[in-house]
Amino acid sequence: MGRGKIEIKRIENLSNRQVTYSKRRNGIIKKAKEITVLCDAQVSLIIFASSGKMHDYCSPSTTLPDILEKYHKQSGKRLWDAKHENLSNEIDRMKKENDNMQIELRHLRGEDITSLNYKELMVLEQGLENGLAGIRDKEMEYYRQKKKEEKELEEDNKRLNFIMQMQQQEEMGKRQQEMAMEDHHHHQQQQHHHHVMETNGGGGGYHPHHSQHRAAAAAVNYNNGGGNNSNNVNSQMPFSFRVQPIQPNLHERI
Incomplete structure (x- = not known):
């Protein structure tokens, strides 16, 4: 008894649908691999x-982009809109420009120049000279x-050196001013001390001004009659120490 034909319609049961999808998907991928190997076909x-x-x-x-590019060319159908087409053309242009720049860069390095003709070599030389002049100008600018x-x-x-010297001179001036003030203060203290000593009679100490003052006072006292006291002093002194009056020598005058 043969198998009955399965009706092709959407499977309502979610679980059965997922199981069926997994089985059929694996089967389709298996068939795609087989036709690729057996028939040397390009399958995507x-x-x-x-x-x-x-x-x-x-x-x-092959690759998927290559398959899509072949499909686009052979079918004539537009897979992209105008915006994407322009973008693709711009990418191609930039790729070609980049390739040309890479070739020019190799030429500037002296590589792959055997295929260049005389005119192309002259253009290359002029470009190198202009580049060298620009480099020299940049070097001079950097040097300046x-x-x-x-x-x-x-x-x-x-x-900065001038400011430091001014600061040092200012500090030296301040120190000299402080030292002068200290010397002046010390001198004033000494004068005050001398004044106090003179006022207090020397405080028991000897001072030449004091001795001169006492001698002058004694002379004044003697001239004012104080000499009478000398008799009292002589009377109290021993005989050997008494001062004898000096008489003029009459014989010498004759």
Whole structure:
């Protein structure tokens, strides 16, 4: 008894639907691999489940972008809108420009120049000379900038040295002023001390001014009649110490 034909319609049961999807997907991918090997065909397969999950397969001898590019050329159908087409053209242009720049860079380094003709070599030489002149101008600009910075540093150094010297001179002036004030104060203290000693009679000490003052006072006292006291003093002194009056020698005058 043969198998009955399965009706092709959406499977309502979610669990049965997922099981069926997994089996059929694996079967389709298996068939794609077989036809790739058996028939040397280029196969690209993309499958999206109802949940949104994607599964794909592409023959090892190609890639999905290559398959899509071939489809676009052979079918004539536009896979991208005008915006994406312009973007693709811009990418191609930038790739070509980058390739040309890489070639020019190799030429500037002296590489791959055997294929260049005389005119191309002259253009290359002119470009190198212009580049060398630009480099020299940049070097001179850098040198001038460094000299300017060096001069500014020297000016700053001179200004700082001048400020330090002024500060040192100011500090020395302050110290000299303080020392002068201290000497003046010490001198005033000494004068005050001498004045106190003179006022108090020397405080028992000897001072030449005091002796002169006493001698002068004694002379004044003697002239004012104080000499009468000498008799009393002589009377009290021993005989051997008494002062005898001096008489003029009459014989010498005759």
